[in-house]
Amino acid sequence: MIAWEGQASWLSILAQMARDITTIGDAKVFVMVDTTSERTSASNQIANAGADMSRVSFHVRATDTIWMRDYGPRYIYLGTDEAGNGGVRAIVDHTYNRPRPNDNAIPNYWGALRNEPVYLIPLVHGGGNFHLESGSPQGFGHATRLIANENPSLSDAQIIQYWRDYQNLETTLYTPYPSFVDSTQHIDMWMIMLDDDKVMISEWVNEPTASWAITSDNTAAAFAARGFQVYRVPAVRSGGTHYTFTNAVICNDLVLVPSYTNSTASQFNDDALAVWQQAYPDKTIRQINCQAIVTSAGVMHCIVMHVPTQSNGDAPGVYMTTQNDGGQYLPGDLIQTDWLFDDTDVTTADLLLSTDGGQTFPITLATGFDGTSGSYYWQMPDIATTDARLRLVLHDAQGNTASDDSDASFTILGTPPCTADLAEPFGALNFFDITAYLDLYNAQDPAADLAAPFGTLNFFDITAYLDAYNAGCP
Known part of the structure; x- marks a missing residue:
């Protein structure tokens, strides 16, 4: 996701990124434009850059700035299984740390547009100051202590707890670079996660004993101690600008890496490219000249926000939000089953019942009802079991199906079965x-x-x- 904002040289960078993302990166690009006339000019420029326009969609929604990473929708998956698979996409939003109301409103707009839940974490924040590792059952987050300055009423422990509650992450806070080195103090200006066991961190080749260089070195050592493969890429300062090579965009099998024309920084373009190629030998590494924007304290990672694919591939994502906590029910009870779904083409749904803890689901409670309603009422059958579970099955227009099961067994206080009645015709012993x-x-x-x-x-x-x-x- 990008916002079509800024001077002509910045828009050229966005167009080049869209070209590579939609072709080499095999991904879509969502473009926020302020007006319909801006949509026309953006479309022309992106097309002229060579993008696959079938993968580009435009949304007329006003933004204030290009810095999409700081205010755009940060995604989580709800309802994943113990291995972290499945679930539906949702958004965790924060209050943008700049007085830019149009930017701050983008996550709510996007969530409403796509029927994705939006949860507001009570933090003032800029999204560039955050990296994460996925993990099971819990992941890890990384931010500088700028977050503490932005939230002076909260302790570090309270900030970390919020990320634990909203994103299931155990977060480490780092000393930020001094503002005279990097005015943003964001972690994405000197570190980027490559995988759950690989990380790239800036190395200050011209100022190895500076306090910010020591921060990077200590962070690299901490990751190495955790068993990570650590890659170091050059970083330099020149004329008050922080030239970073970690502020890159990873999109499927594509990596977009900044290059520069500044005489101090440009001598490290090839070195940085070599490190990225070493880190990702199976990905295509593309350099884009970012000299025009780096002097404004940000590069490519700062101007995009990733939108992940739905968890089940082509099949609908589904998360049943009720009947997950056990309990007891009587036959004839009116039950409401609610769910979230993650597919614009969902058509119908089925509801199945298991009496053996989810090993089998032989009982059909309902079939063919509206899968987009998100809620369905049904009556509990007269069955006696302490090990009942539900399965909700969603179907889409392409014939794909996906399902979600209750997280815990519940009890139905029904009439006990007749022990002797083992064969048809049931209800009569013979x-x-x-x-x-x-x-x-x-x-x-x-x-x-x-x-x-x-x-x-x-x-x-x-x-x-x-x-x-x-x-x-x-």
Whole structure:
């Protein structure tokens, strides 16, 4: 996601990025434009740069600045499984640390447009001051202590707890670079996560003993101690500008890396490219001249926000938000099942019931109802079980399906089943039921184990079955 803002040289950088992202990066680009006339000019410039225009979409929504990373939607997945898979996309927003109301409103606009929940974390913040590692069951976040200055009423522990609560991240706070070195004090100006075990950190080749160089060195050592592969890339200052090579954009198999024409910085363009190629030998590394924008204290990572793909690929994302905490229900209870979904082409839904803790779902409660409604009412059936779970199945127009199950078993206080009624026609006991029991017994099926000592089939089990048969069914 980008905002079509700034001087002509900045727009040229955006157009080049859109070209590479939509072609080499195999991704979409969402462009925020202020007016319909700006949409026309942006479309022409991006097309002329060579972008795949089928992957570019424009949204007429006013923004104040180009710095999308600082205010754009930061994504999480809700309802993932224990391995971190599945779930639906949602947005964690913050109050932008600049008086730019149009920028600050973008996450809510985007969430409403795409039917994605938006959660406001109570922090004043700029998104460039944040990196994260995914992880299971918990990930890790990284920010400078600029965040503490932006939120003076909160302790470090309270700030960290907010990120823990909203994003399931354990966050480390670092000493920011002095503002005379980097006016933003954002972590993305000197560090970037490459993978959950790889990181790239600036190395101050011309000022190795400066306090900010020591901050970078200490951070690199801390990651190495955690088992990370650490890559160091040059960083320099010239004329009051911080020239960084970590402020890059990673998009699928594409990496966009800044280059510069400044005489002090340009001598490290090739060195930086070599480090990136070493870090990502299987990705395409593209350099884009960012001299025009770096003097404004930001480069390419600062002017984009990533929008992740839905978790299930082509299939709908689905997260059932109710019936996840156990509990007890009576037959005939009116139940409301709610869900979130992540696919614009969802059509219908089915609701299934398991009585064995989710091993099987043989009971269909409802089928073919509106999958886009996000809510469905149904009646609890007369079944006796302490191990019930639900499965919600979503279908889309392309024939894809996905499902989400209850997180915990619940109890249905229904009429106990008739022990002796094992064969059709159910509801009447006859010779077929006796035959069915003997088949279970001869097969040493645990279902035939009706009497102590349990775990062994013997005469007492046969006697218990015959007693139940003679007692009949209620």
